[in-house]
Amino acid sequence: MIKLPNIALNAAVHSMACRVWHKGYDLCDSDDPNIPDNPWGYWTEIERRGRPTIYTGYSDNTIFGEPEFNWDFRAWHDWTHYILKAPFTLTGELAVAHRQCEDIATVFDHYSTIEWQRLIMADVYGQALFFQKTKQFPVYQKNFDLCYCDDPRLAIDCAQLFI
Numbered sequence: 328m329i330k331l332p333n334i335a336l337n338a339a340v341h342s343m344a345c346r347v348w349h350k351g352y353d354l355c356d357s358d359d360p361n362i363p364d365n366p367w368g369y370w371t372e373i374e375r376r377g378r379p380t381i382y383t384g385y386s387d388n389t390i391f392g393e394p395e396f397n398w399d400f401r402a403w404h405d406w407t408h409y410i411l412k413a414p415f416t417l418t419g420e421l422a423v424a425h426r427q428c429e430d431i432a433t434v435f436d437h438y439s440t441i442e443w444q445r446l447i448m449a450d451v452y453g454q455a456l457f458f459q460k461t462k463q464f465p466v467y468q469k470n471f472d473l474c475y476c477d478d479p480r481l482a483i484d485c486a487q488l489f490i
Contacts, residue, residue: 328476329442331469332392336443337399339435340391343427344399346434347406353380354398366414369405379405389468390446403427404451417455424451449475449482456483465489 329336344352355362362380363369373379381401386394407426413419428444450468453475457465460483465471471489475482482489 328473329446331390331473332396333443335439336446337391337393337396339431339440339443340396340403341399343430343434344402344406348378348402350378352378352398352402354383355380356383358382366408366412366419370409370412373405373409379409381405385464385466385468388466388470390450390472400450417452417459420455421452424448427451445476446472449473449479453479453482457486457489461486461490463490 358364359380362382363372369379379402381398383394383398386397389397391397391400404423404427407413407423407430408415408419411419411422411426413422424447427447428440431443431447432440449472453472454464454468456479457471465486467489471482474485474489
């Protein structure tokens with residue numbers, strides 16, 4: 328398994344965020360009432376402003392090590408939702424995870440991104456499954472993602488370890 332945080336992964340995620348959001352993105356550290364909580368409202372807000380607002384909470388204990396790289400990942404992730412018009416559902420998260428894996432494999436050398444793709448699937452789809460079971464996201468995201476990469480069923484069955 329890849330050693331985390333991984334400088335190359337973080338650089339790739341930063342590069343992807345810059346590629347998709349040329350105007351950058353804004354940050355908010357709480358549930359901003361001006362940010363719609365449904366995908367269609369959020370996409371309309373993105374179209375109006377030309378940039379997304381990324382929630383900064385729960386950015387500690389991630390696979391990226393530094394909060395700023397987690398925000399970059401979230402920005403790229405939100406762009407993928409926006410481009411695919413993928414809802415914030417398990418099906419939507421799976422589609423987004425697959426697209427992010429395809430994108431990173433296309434932009435960077437496919438074989439060097441195989442471990443990254445496993446982490447993306449864990450971070451996006453695995454955490455969506457976790458949320459479906461517990462109605463919250465894992466606090467210890469890095470530990471959850473690594474466990475999910477090793478054994479997805481175990482990671483979900485042992486959800487209480489990551490809260």
